[in-house]
Amino acid sequence: MNSAISSIIGFDWAKVPPDPYVSPKSISLSHFLDRPRPHPAILFNRRCTSCYGDRMDPDEEYRGDCDPLPFQLLYVSRTIFSEVLSTFYSENKFSVVRTDPGGLSCLQDFRPVIIARLTSLSIRLNVSDCQTMRVCQQTSHRMCCHPGICMERGHDKLLGTKSSGPENSPIVKWTKLCKYMASHIVPNQLKLCVICDVADIETAKEVVDPLSSVPILRGLAIRLGNDPKDLCLYDLAKRTVYEKTNHSEATQSSPFRFGDLPQEIRFQILECTELVTPFDIAWAPYRSSCGLSVFEFRIFKRWYSNTYLPVDEHFSGCCRECSDAKEGCCCWRQRAAYSSSCTCWKMPMPLLSVCRQMREDATTVFFSKNHFVVLPAEDKSPRKRKQLEILQFLDRLPPTALTHIRSLTWIVPTVADGFFEQDSTSYRDWLDVVDISRREMNLPQLNLTLDFLRARRSFEADLDDQADALAGYRILTTCNRAHRTRTAMTACAAAQLLTESLLPLGPFKNLRIHLSCHWGAYPLTFSYSEDGEEVAEKERNLEKQIMGDEYNAILQGKHARRHGWNGYFCYGKCGECPEPEPRKIFELMGSNIT
DSSP states (O other), X not given: OOHHHHHHHOOOGGGSOOOTTOOHHHHHHHGGGSSSOSSTTOOTTOOOBOTTSOBOOTTSSOOOSSOOOOGGGGGTOHHHHHHHHHHHHHHSOEEEETTSTTTTHHHHTSOHHHHTTOOEEEEEEEOXXXXXXXXXXXXXXXXXXXXXXXXXXXXXXXXXXXXXXXXXXXHHHHHHHHHHHHTTSOTTTOEEEEEEOBSSHHHHHHHHGGGXXXXXXSEEEEEEESXXXXXXXXXXXXXXXXXXXXXXXXXXXXXXXXXXXXXHHHHHHHTTSTTSOSSEEEEOSSOOTTSOSEEEEOOEEXXXXXXXXXXXXXXXXXXXXXXXXXXXXXXXXXXXXXXXXXXXXXXXXXXXXXXXXXXXXXXXXXXXXXXXXXXXXSOOOGGGOSSOHHHHHHHTSOHHHHTTOOEEEEEOOOOOTTSSOTTSHHHHHHHHHHHHHHHHSOGGGOEEEEEOSOOGGGGOSOTTOHHHHHHHHHHHHTOOHHHHHHHHHHHHHHHHHHHHHTXXXXXXXXXXXXXXXXBXXXXXXXXXXXXXXXXXXXXXXXXXXXXXXXXXXXXXXXXXXXXXSTTOXXXXXXXXXXXXXXXXXXXXXXXXXX
């Protein structure tokens, strides 16, 4: 071994006592620290756990989640040693937990040159709980966002000003760490995540104050609590992130007279704000998992897998871009947090509160440039529905908003026998929808979609209810063809009745009617290949009743619009996908259900 390199490393790893839970990967990672362990209890990759917290057998060959590091490169020469260390610290993401062995002292023992190379660092000061996930329609409970980590480390109490003595206070240690790192962090290079669930706003201010000495960061995420409705904590986190990422609002000697600009220019500027999202905007007559009735209709992959779904098919309510730490969600939808990298959409309410002119401009842009999806109610029973969801949606919007809607999809509720008949309550609600549309909406500019026979679970905003989804799958697998045919006939009759009522409204800009559906974990009615052309012909006939004999919805992007929706999964050859991609999820679910 090169004596110079040996002296730099400064530790004889051959003297590490044998431990059945310490793999060669642990030792190889330790070589890269460039100094002795900051705490004698630290043994890297020691806690090898599965997704659900089960400790792995020491005899198992796999004990880590990464390949062995090529630490032999450290012994080639001093030049190679420096290059390898630089690559290791700049290309990897590091996470430090205050309550782990060594705690924050791990970072304080890093040499300045090492801190200067860091590009991603997550610091877990205090984590009180994990996010709420819907597990069924009747119950909700707290479920760990990363069970293996939480079962090993546990949860902390909310941090307050009297959580511990002055010398041992986490805030004191955090302040010392920030002071040490501030002089060594390279400006605009480090992406930092700070997680500290606090009990009050005073403690939150003590947590963010030490960041004032830190240089401008490439990215910053701050989480101060678990309640997304705590606006005081949210505003503090957002303001701090703006300041430390150099995104503070520019101060001017006099305010800019935005209202004096021509209307066309004002609209173009507002279209570049969060008023317009590239994803669909869903409205539901219930509160979604993010606590809103209006939310971005977007489905995200979860950090980990489960028994039934592979990791790339397990969904969450967060974009996962808010933090590099798996256990550190900093999404505003689920936490009192703010992140400079979070891509989750939020309605820019301040734009609607500036003045009357700004509100009118923002309303025009919001409703004319977004695509809206009206979701069905959670309750599947037609008898328990108060009103059709589409009627509730239109009733809650002012006429000034209705006239600007340009793209609207209604996910028709589960069609049961008698649900849409001329003397039914649902049909009377639909006639009210037709009347409101005739009076208030700009129908020649409206793109309207009626979607029947969907896999209900695929349209839910919170897709964490695996138990209910699997129960529904069991029911579907027992359906015989006679039941499917009866359901299909009921849906066609309802579609015919609804379409005929649209005749007085005249042609729309586009009308799309979907009777077939291969959406979700199991294709519903009309799933047989011999039915495909017959169903397509029924759809064309319904569309031409309103739009005329020359109308061709496919040429107007009928299937492109539907397949562009977030959360659309097509299994097998549905006749709509240009290049159908086979999915393994159906086989996985089928093999696990008896």
